[in-house]
Amino acid sequence: MTDLVRLTGIEKRFPGVHALRQAQFDLRAGEVHALMGENGAGKSTLMKVLSGIYQPDGGRIEVSGQTVTVPGPRAAQTLGIGIIHQELALMNDLTVAQNIFIGREPRRSFGRLDEARLNADAAAIFAQMKVTIDPRAEVHSLSVAKQQMVEIAKALSFNSRILIMDEPTAALNEAETNELFAIIRRLKSEGVGVVYISHKMDEIRRISDRVTVMRDGAYVGTVQAADTPIETIISMMVGRDLETLPVEIPDLGAAPVALEVRGLRRGRAIRDVSFAVKRGEILGFAGLMGAGRTEVARAIFGADPREGGDIIVHGRPVMVRSPRDAVAAGIGYLSEDRKHFGLALGLDVRANVAMTSLARFRNAIGVLNEAALEATARRYIAQLAIRTPSDRQEVRLLSGGNQQKIVIAKWLLRDCDILIFDEPTRGIDVGAKAEIYRLMQGLAAEGKAIIVISSELPEVLRLSHRIAVMCEGRLTGILPGGPGTSQEEIMRLATVRQGAVEEAIA
Amino acid sequence: MTTLPAAAPARKATSGAQQKLLAFASLIVLLIFFSVASPNFLQTSNILAILQATSVNGVLAIAATLVIITGGIDLSVGTLMTFCAVMAGVILTNAGMPLPLGVIGAIAIGVICGTISGVLIAKMKIPPFIATLGMMLILKGLSLVISGTKPIYFNDTPGFSEISTGSLIGQVFPSVPVPNGVLILFVLALVIGYVLNRTVLGRYCFALGSNEEAVRLSGVNTDAWKIAIYALAGGICGIAGLIIASRLNSAQPALGLGYELDAIAAVVIGGTSLAGGRGSILGTMIGALIMAVLLNGLRIMSVAQEWQTVVTGGIIIAAVYADMLRRRRAAS
Numbered sequence: 018m019t020d021l022v023r024l025t026g027i028e029k030r031f032p033g034v035h036a037l038r039q040a041q042f043d044l045r046a047g048e049v050h051a052l053m054g055e056n057g058a059g060k061s062t063l064m065k066v067l068s069g070i071y072q073p074d075g076g077r078i079e080v081s082g083q084t085v086t087v088p089g090p091r092a093a094q095t096l097g098i099g100i101i102h103q104e105l106a107l108m109n110d111l112t113v114a115q116n117i118f119i120g121r122e123p124r125r126s127f128g129r130l131d132e133a134r135l136n137a138d139a140a141a142i143f144a145q146m147k148v149t150i151d152p153r154a155e156v157h158s159l160s161v162a163k164q165q166m167v168e169i170a171k172a173l174s175f176n177s178r179i180l181i182m183d184e185p186t187a188a189l190n191e192a193e194t195n196e197l198f199a200i201i202r203r204l205k206s207e208g209v210g211v212v213y214i215s216h217k218m219d220e221i222r223r224i225s226d227r228v229t230v231m232r233d234g235a236y237v238g239t240v241q242a243a244d245t246p247i248e249t250i251i252s253m254m255v256g257r258d259l260e261t262l263p264v265e266i267p268d269l270g271a272a273p274v275a276l277e278v279r280g281l282r283r284g285r286a287i288r289d290v291s292f293a294v295k296r297g298e299i300l301g302f303a304g305l306m307g308a309g310r311t312e313v314a315r316a317i318f319g320a321d322p323r324e325g326g327d328i329i330v331h332g333r334p335v336m337v338r339s340p341r342d343a344v345a346a347g348i349g350y351l352s353e354d355r356k357h358f359g360l361a362l363g364l365d366v367r368a369n370v371a372m373t374s375l376a377r378f379r380n381a382i383g384v385l386n387e388a389a390l391e392a393t394a395r396r397y398i399a400q401l402a403i404r405t406p407s408d409r410q411e412v413r414l415l416s417g418g419n420q421q422k423i424v425i426a427k428w429l430l431r432d433c434d435i436l437i438f439d440e441p442t443r444g445i446d447v448g449a450k451a452e453i454y455r456l457m458q459g460l461a462a463e464g465k466a467i468i469v470i471s472s473e474l475p476e477v478l479r480l481s482h483r484i485a486v487m488c489e490g491r492l493t494g495i496l497p498g499g500p501g502t503s504q505e506e507i508m509r510l511a512t513v514r515q516g517a518v519e520e521a522i523a
Numbered sequence: 524m525t526t527l528p529a530a531a532p533a534r535k536a537t538s539g540a541q542q543k544l545l546a547f548a549s550l551i552v553l554l555i556f557f558s559v560a561s562p563n564f565l566q567t568s569n570i571l572a573i574l575q576a577t578s579v580n581g582v583l584a585i586a587a588t589l590v591i592i593t594g595g596i597d598l599s600v601g602t603l604m605t606f607c608a609v610m611a612g613v614i615l616t617n618a619g620m621p622l623p624l625g626v627i628g629a630i631a632i633g634v635i636c637g638t639i640s641g642v643l644i645a646k647m648k649i650p651p652f653i654a655t656l657g658m659m660l661i662l663k664g665l666s667l668v669i670s671g672t673k674p675i676y677f678n679d680t681p682g683f684s685e686i687s688t689g690s691l692i693g694q695v696f697p698s699v700p701v702p703n704g705v706l707i708l709f710v711l712a713l714v715i716g717y718v719l720n721r722t723v724l725g726r727y728c729f730a731l732g733s734n735e736e737a738v739r740l741s742g743v744n745t746d747a748w749k750i751a752i753y754a755l756a757g758g759i760c761g762i763a764g765l766i767i768a769s770r771l772n773s774a775q776p777a778l779g780l781g782y783e784l785d786a787i788a789a790v791v792i793g794g795t796s797l798a799g800g801r802g803s804i805l806g807t808m809i810g811a812l813i814m815a816v817l818l819n820g821l822r823i824m825s826v827a828q829e830w831q832t833v834v835t836g837g838i839i840i841a842a843v844y845a846d847m848l849r850r851r852r853a854a855s
Contacts, residue, residue, distance in 0.1 A: 070740065091742030106740050108733035110800035111726075119730055120743035128723045171741075 019082040021046050021179055021210040022098075027066055028075035029059075029234075036062045037073070038235045044179060044210040049201060051213045051225035051242065055254055055305075055472070059234035060214050061103065064181045067212075068100040069093040080179070091120075099172025100181040103214075105164050107156050114139035114152035117171045142170045146200055162193035169200060180204065181212040186220060187307055198224050216305045218247050218512040232256050248505060251512075255474060255504040264498050266482045267462075269295045273331070275466030276348070276435045278317060281326030286312040288490040290326070294435070294466040299457065301481025301498070302470040304511045309490040310470045311353065314437045318350040319343045330435065344373065346435075349428030351421070353440035353470075359424040362413035366405050367394040369412050370426045397426035401456060418449025425456065436460065437468045442476060454480060474504045486510035541849055543794045543806040546842070550813050557820035564823055571701065573812075573819045578687070578704035579604070579767045581811040583782055584789035585715050586759035588807045589752055591790050592719070594732040594799025595651035597753070599640060599658035600760050601782030605775070606662040607633045607764030612675030612774035615683065622682055630761035636662065637757015641750030663779060670776040677772050687769035704766045711762065716804040718755075728752055732799025788835065789814055792842045813838070 022044040029037035037059050044050050052060045065071045067078065069087035078085055080096050087093050093100070107116050114136045115122075123131040123138065139152035148166050156164060165185055172180055182201075186194045201211055201224060213225055221228060222242060230237040230253040237253050277293040286309050294300045302310045316323040319337040328337050328346075335346045343350070352358035360369055367390050371378055378386045378393075394408035401422045405415055412420060421441060428436055438457065442450045457480060461467050471477050477484055481498040486507055494510040496502045557564040583600045590597040607629040615625035636658065643654035677683040686703060693700030719725035727748040730738045739745045768774045793810030795802025814835060821831045 089742065090740050094742055102740070106734065106737035108730045108737055108800070110729055110733040115726065115730075119726075119738060119741045122723055122726060124723060129721055130723060130726060132721070 020044060020079070021081060022067065023079040024063065024067060024076065025079075026076040027063060027073050027078075029062055029066060029071060029073055036234050037066070037076075038233070040076070040231065040234060041236045042067075042212075042229055044212060046178070046208045046210050047205050048226040049205060049211045049213050049224050051215065051221045051228045052231065053215070053221065053228055053250060053254060054231035054237075055474075058231040058254070060231055061183055062234070063231070064100060064183060064212060064214065067093070067179075068098050068181060070100075094175045094177075097176060097178040098181070099175065099177035099179065101165070101168040101172060101183065101185060103183040103187065105161075105168055107164055107167060109157035110155065112153050112155050113150055113159070113167050113170075116156055116167055117142065117152075117174050119171075121175070138174070139170065142174055146170060146173070147203070148196070148200070160193075161188040162190075162196070165189065165193075165197065166200070173204075177209065179210050179212070181214075183214045184216070185213075186215065186217065194220070216307075216512065218250070221250075222247070230254055247509075247512075251505050251508045255508060264479060264481065266497075266499050267297060269298050269482070272296045272298065274329075275331060276317075276468075277327075277329040278313075279327040279329070281313060281316055281328075282324045283312065283316055283321065284324065286490050287316055287323070287326075290487075290490075290492045292485055292492065292495065294468060296434075296464045296466050297461050299461050299467045299469060299480050299482050299498075301477040301484045302468060302487060303474060303477045303484055303507050304472075304487035306472065307489075308487040308511065310487050311439055312490070313487070314350060314439055314468065314470060317343070318348060318437065320350070344431060344433065347433050348435045348437065349431060349433030350437045351424050351428065351439060351441060353443055355417075355420055355424055359427075360412050360420060363411060365409045365411055366398065366403070366415075366423060367391060367408040369423050370394045370397055370408075370430060373427055373431045393430065397423075397430065401426055402452070416449065417445040418453060421445060421449075421453055422456065425460075429460075434464070435466045435468075437470070439470045440472065441469060442471075442473075450476075474507055477507070478502065478504065488513050541794075543803060543809065545845060546793055546806060546809045546813065550809055550816065553813065553816050553820065557816065557823065561820070561823045564820060567699070569819065569823070571705075573815050574705040574708075575702050575770075576819065577811050577815040578702070578708045579763055579770075580782070580785050580789060580814065581708045581808060582711060582759060582763040582766060583786035584793075584807045584811045585711060585804060586756040586763070587783070587786040587790050588793075588795055588802055588804060589715070589719070589728055589756045589759075590651070591787070591795050591797060592728045592732050592799060592802045593749060593752055594735065595644065595749075595753075596655065596787070596797070597640065597756055598652065598655040598783045599636070599662055600756070600763075600786050601784075602659045602662040602666065602779040603633060603636050603757060603760040604763040604767060604782060605779030606636065606666045607761040608768035608774040609666045609670050609675060609776055611765060611768055612677065613669060615680045616675050616677060619679070622680055625680070625683070626686075626765060629765050630758050633761025633764065634754050634758040637754040637760070638750055640757065641753030644753065645746035645749040659780075659783065666776040666779070670774065672776060674773040674775050677768065677774075684769050684772045687766045704770060707762065707766060711759065712804050712808050715759070719804060724748070724751060724755070729800060732796075732801070734800075785814065788839050791839055794842075794846065796846075810842075 020043045024040065024042045027037050027040040040059060040063050042063060054060050062071065066073045069089045069092050078087060085096060087096065117139050118135055123134040125131050136152040143150050150163055150166060156167060185197060189197060204211060215221060225242045227239055228242050228245065228250060229239040230250060232254060272295040274293045275296045279291045281287050281290040290313055304310050315321045317328060319339045319342050328335055330346045337343045337346065356362060361372065371390050371393060378390050380386065391408055397403065398405060398408060403419050403422045405419060412423060442453055445453065457467055469480050483498055484496045484502060484507060485492055486494050486496065488511050493513045496506060563569055583604060586600050587597055610632045611625045611629040614620050614628045615622065640655055640658050643649045644651050689703050690700040691703055692706060719728060731745060731749060735745060789810035790807050791797065792813055793806030795806060817834060818831050821834065
């Protein structure tokens with residue numbers, strides 16, 4: 018029997034990134050084939066190639082034994098390929114039925130719509146799926162789970178034999194997940210092939226037949242889901258070839274605690290998170306995408322509201338209701354998205370360094386002291402080895418690594434001694450990464466308390482004196498840093514799914 | 524409980540519907556207030572004057588509604604109207620062509636200019652605000668250049684002024700001589716209201732404004748539809764050009780700037796979201812009427828014209844703020 022889908026030797030490059038390297042994948046009728054890998058492993062990219070959203074730079078796509086090209090989403094639909102994106106792609110202001118048949122509305126003459134047939138057709142699909150959703154309800158009035166069902170109905174409406182689901186349960190609770198799985202099993206029995214992308218190990222075991230693992234855009238291997246231990250899949254995902262320099266862990270036994278967080282809570286995003294960071298310590302935060310690490314950082318920094326929890330800085334409880342309060346308490350947050358939240362790209366180095374401390378450089382009537390600004394900028398350029406022609410250079414012209422240093426300078430100038438780095442080396446090339454690491458280690462040695470959020474396990478292992486691991490808004494464990502802790506251990510904590518139990522109670 | 528689709532509105536009394544209701548209630552309150560304040564207000568002649576005054580802004584607001592529902596904006600509606608009027612003058616007065624050609628020509632020019640805006644926005648990815656700002660200035664300039672900055676009169680084309688000021692209804696019911704300009708406005712509102720709610724083009728207006736990327740990923744040729752929507756809006760501006768030229772019996776090339784803001788104001792007061800995805804022609808009509816009633820009523824009460832502008836500005840802010848409040852409450 019021929020496979021529904023066979024992808025071989027798929028290549029895809031984006032500017033600066035080799036996203037897919039000889040990637041391969043196959044899908045049979047009536048199976049659920051899980052596609053796994055760490056963040057950025059290329060799973061979603063590969064599926065976007067299959068569904069016509071990206072065009073591959075090389076390789077072959079076969080559907081039911083025929084070599085095909087998929088020039089666009091419409092072509093994918095014709096081939097019977099439906100994709101349900103990680104971020105739901107629905108039009109909130111339209112009704113359920115209007116969403117399902119967007120682009121294929123039943124028409125009468127002169128472009129008039131046949132609304133009655135539209136609703137009837139949608140109702141027929143829901144009947145077939147055995148779910149009850151009113152086709153005339155506007156999508157924004159539905160729960161996320163129901164919206165997910167609408168996406169599935171949409172995919173089924175053009176008789177998809179190949180259904181791609183990219184993290185479909187990310188926003189679902191246990192009961193909703195069960196409902197989704199029931200539908201997947203029904204589809205399976207009707208011969209539909211399902212590609213299932215997920216990070217959740219327990220789900221993979223429950224729903225999938227085979228598991229294919231990708232790493233760094235390449236194919237690693239395919240195993241049977243039923244008789245493969247989770248450990249094997251994890252080690253396939255993280256690989257063993259990544260070298261990790263041993264981290265030197267200072268003795269912080271007597272060091273005072275710089276920041277303590279107790280019982281931090283916000284809805285499902287942050288569930289009772291407590292930890293402490295000492296002066297001179299680097300605390301790493303590991304976890305998969307959506308684990309709630311950035312949410313914790315933003316809540317501590319006052320960028321998002323929190324429902325509960327105390328923030329204690331140098332032994333004193335502080336009220337943090339806005340980033341302004343956090344900065345006043347000496348907490349600096351270096352966003353993962355420097356270009357949006359960290360820098361004014363069109364301004365020069367001098368202006369950016371002083372951005373949060375301008376009050377210090379102005380006289381009584383608000384005129385800025387340019388000489389002092391220049392001196393300060395030059396001091397940090399020298400101290401952090403920022404490579405720039407001058408302090409008047411526009412920041413957008415500098416490399417990612419040097420931009421990151423300017424953000425660091427900004428917070429140092431503001432006297433922040435608790436620094437939260439969110440993905441500090443995202444978009445920074447390998448050489449500059451090492452320099453940022455040394456800089457962070459230097460800051461810790463000076464007595465700053467540092468929190469590092471990173472999705473790259475080697476980075477967490479390389480930097481952290483201790484490693485906090487999160488999963489689904491919960492702190493699932495704090496591991497010691499250094500060679501004693503393996504990537505496998507972190508991954509296990511990052512995929513502990515306790516949510517099910519407590520949601521059932523709540 | 525009926526199973527007709529008409530049963531739906533009760534359940535989805537959404538922010539847009541509420542805003543429409545609020546706007547309608549405001550209109551009624553204004554009408555009551557002015558009729559109590561001034562005995563002249565409810566005279567048939569005055570009501571007809573209000574409707575007449577609504578016709579141009581109303582038609583332009585219908586064009587603006589289409590574009591705003593897609594999440595875009597069209598700043599060129601006013602000067603495009605003038606440009607179409609000038610081109611009608613060129614065709615009828617300067618070239619001496621027959622009346623139907625002038626009408627078709629003006630609308631066609633509108634469609635062409637709308638298509639150009641659409642291509643700038645959909646294909647060249649210029650933000651709608653900038654693209655239509657550019658078009659606004661280009662068309663204003665062209666109107667002045669082509670006309671030699673002088674008005675073009677339609678004295679040689681008998682029947683042209685009938686387009687707006689004649690009254691087909693008056694011929695049948697002499698007691699209510701509703702001018703044709705008003706008739707055109709209401710017929711257009713019905714037609715575009717139908718297009719918006721019952722045709723594919725209308726569906727894509729809402730869909731584009733709601734989530735353009737999702738529409739594109741569904742395999743819809745979003746660029747082509749967007750261009751079509753701007754083209755339709757352009758054609759409607761052509762109709763507005765005919766109405767205003769007919770009423771003035773001349774194409775006034777210096778006119779047009781500022782009309783786009785009145786049109787957008789009517790759309791916003793009528794509950795159409797500038798964020799796109801929701802809105803209605805009925806709301807826009809109510810919005811345009813509110814503006815006209817207010818101006819007329821204040822004038823009858825001898826309030827200085829400068830103050831009328833101030834009040835209109837206040838109403839826009841109040842209308843949008845009321846909408847924001849409700850939406851925030853609905854969200855929480």
